[in-house]
Amino acid sequence: MKYLVKEQKIFPPFLIQGSGLFASIRRQYLIHSEFLSAMIVVAIFVNFIAFCGKQDQGNPIFRLINTIISFIISLDVILKLSLIRTLYLNPQYYGLGFAILDILSGPLSFLLNIYYINSEVTINFADILLLLRIFCLERIRLLIRDVFYILYVSRYINYALLLTFYVYSYIAYTLFQVVSPNFFRNVFKSMLSMFQVLTLDSWNQQVNQPVSKVYGQICGVFFLFFILFMFFYFINLLLGAFVSYYSNPHLRRNFEYDFAHDEQLNPEIAIEYRQSIDIKSALKVLGLEQNAYETARDNWGMGDYEWVIYLYISLQVIYQIIQIFYDIKIGAFIIEQIFGIIIIWQFIIKLKQYISFRRLQHNQMDDEASYQLEEASVRLYVLILLALSGPIATIVDLITYPVFNILRWGPMLRVLSVLAILYVQKLIYKFYEVLPGVSHIIIFIGGILFSMALIGHQCLSSTDDLFKSLTSTYLFMLQVVTFDSWGDIARKVIQQNGVLFVIYFLFLTIFVGFFLMNMLVGVMATMTQPKTQELFEKDNIMRQRINERSVQQLNEQIQQNKNESINELKQLLDDFNNSRTNDKMYIIIDGIQYEITTKNFIQLNDEQ
Numbered sequence: 001m002k003y004l005v006k007e008q009k010i011f012p013p014f015l016i017q018g019s020g021l022f023a024s025i026r027r028q029y030l031i032h033s034e035f036l037s038a039m040i041v042v043a044i045f046v047n048f049i050a051f052c053g054k055q056d057q058g059n060p061i062f063r064l065i066n067t068i069i070s071f072i073i074s075l076d077v078i079l080k081l082s083l084i085r086t087l088y089l090n091p092q093y094y095g096l097g098f099a100i101l102d103i104l105s106g107p108l109s110f111l112l113n114i115y116y117i118n119s120e121v122t123i124n125f126a127d128i129l130l131l132l133r134i135f136c137l138e139r140i141r142l143l144i145r146d147v148f149y150i151l152y153v154s155r156y157i158n159y160a161l162l163l164t165f166y167v168y169s170y171i172a173y174t175l176f177q178v179v180s181p182n183f184f185r186n187v188f189k190s191m192l193s194m195f196q197v198l199t200l201d202s203w204n205q206q207v208n209q210p211v212s213k214v215y216g217q218i219c220g221v222f223f224l225f226f227i228l229f230m231f232f233y234f235i236n237l238l239l240g241a242f243v244s245y246y247s248n249p250h251l252r253r254n255f256e257y258d259f260a261h262d263e264q265l266n267p268e269i270a271i272e273y274r275q276s277i278d279i280k281s282a283l284k285v286l287g288l289e290q291n292a293y294e295t296a297r298d299n300w301g302m303g304d305y306e307w308v309i310y311l312y313i314s315l316q317v318i319y320q321i322i323q324i325f326y327d328i329k330i331g332a333f334i335i336e337q338i339f340g341i342i343i344i345w346q347f348i349i350k351l352k353q354y355i356s357f358r359r360l361q362h363n364q365m366d367d368e369a370s371y372q373l374e375e376a377s378v379r380l381y382v383l384i385l386l387a388l389s390g391p392i393a394t395i396v397d398l399i400t401y402p403v404f405n406i407l408r409w410g411p412m413l414r415v416l417s418v419l420a421i422l423y424v425q426k427l428i429y430k431f432y433e434v435l436p437g438v439s440h441i442i443i444f445i446g447g448i449l450f451s452m453a454l455i456g457h458q459c460l461s462s463t464d465d466l467f468k469s470l471t472s473t474y475l476f477m478l479q480v481v482t483f484d485s486w487g488d489i490a491r492k493v494i495q496q497n498g499v500l501f502v503i504y505f506l507f508l509t510i511f512v513g514f515f516l517m518n519m520l521v522g523v524m525a526t527m528t529q530p531k532t533q534e535l536f537e538k539d540n541i542m543r544q545r546i547n548e549r550s551v552q553q554l555n556e557q558i559q560q561n562k563n564e565s566i567n568e569l570k571q572l573l574d575d576f577n578n579s580r581t582n583d584k585m586y587i588i589i590d591g592i593q594y595e596i597t598t599k600n601f602i603q604l605n606d607e608q
Contacts, residue, residue, distance in 0.1 A: 015087060029084070047065045063113070072106075093257040106133070145253075167418050168230070170190070172190045197227065205479070229431065236525045237531065240529040240533075315335055350379070350383050390417075441516065453476075456477070459497065460497065463493055477508065
């Protein structure tokens, strides 16, 4: 009941204090408003459960109760607007979004029930609107705010997940559209089919097997890697964000309303809030907003040209929509070549940077060799992607389109440029860091499944086509441990070959499916959780506020002392050049540490 009946102290004093009937009504309404909302939701559920069956769509009792409930919600909206309008529209308490849901579930639903009572479609729509009231309960509101905050903080993980999923879907569309048009006729069907694989729903029999009958069972590797990478890794990263948020109290944001922390209605807090800025804005004022990510994006990623890839993907999706109705292949070919030229230009730039980087590597000390090797591998990774999506994709287009009138393979290669976006490549690189930590579990599971596949192939080859070859049997073992529509085949095997195979399938489902597969998920989640926890810790720091005037004064001091700082740097370099020591000297520019290994390596002119 403590969530339904509120204490007076959490509300603004100007809404609680006062004498007279109006003030008393407003005070009691504020205290018991959540209790009223809960009773409305209970009434909605009881009405739908008790009277809304298929045979009772026109039940007059059901329609009458729904109309009464929508009328009560309408009165509740009127009370909120007349009694506590400033608090009602305050995003820290209720907000405009939830107020709109109130209007949809109340006045609009009531009007539809009254004026269109003979229209079944309209009445059903009114019932759907009425159900929106459920989302306006306080605990649901807080949960929704939590979810949106988590998705905001982990937005780069979500972007990388969506972009990588699109790349995989586009490759599947290109490879399999001819042999399996029911699942891969266009990009959108391919995305739906790959999402089906991602949820492990009939991924082997419905999606993989029709393709494998034409191209061979090797296609199973394509889908297996997709499951390992997208389901076990990326989904675990996303789940890790929720686990990090809810398992660390110091990372949790308190969205419950309290006037003491109301930055809009509390005068003391409001003045302080208006005179302050968050740390992120303060860094911009001081000219320090370029963080390590942006520096790395310029060095390793596409830099400021990442927007070109986003534009390319957007136009590609638009073309796929238009292609459903019209064939405009020549227009798509021209657009593909324009973006191909841009990517080739980026490839040339990155190639020059890579060559310069490799030359500089020879002057680095041995203690930095591991770091330099990591950076070289990332730069080479980006260079290979740009080579595939730039010059090679353009050459493929220029051969396949004029000669065979086919525009498939070039765009498939060009879409790989998405993987060069920095936050995508960082998460892919993180995957290869996680992979060694779970490789022993993967090998163990693979070995057990291979042994079980040998048994199944030898003993059950005459029972079903799935056991005809060792490869198809192995894929069926994976189908069993991912709980993908295996029951009917298991029953057929047991009926024809005896109850001994009950133990066979129990071992697969319980030991491998439940125990080992969950162990794999748990270890991956444990290894990826620190990454997501770091995101919340960073956001927690960036949301801290600092006095804006102090930031401006600090910026002025930095500008005034800029020349003095340069003079100090000159003196430091002179001392280093004149010294007899062989110690190393380091300077940091834009967050990157540079090592000075020779005397007189740097000279500062007086103009600087």
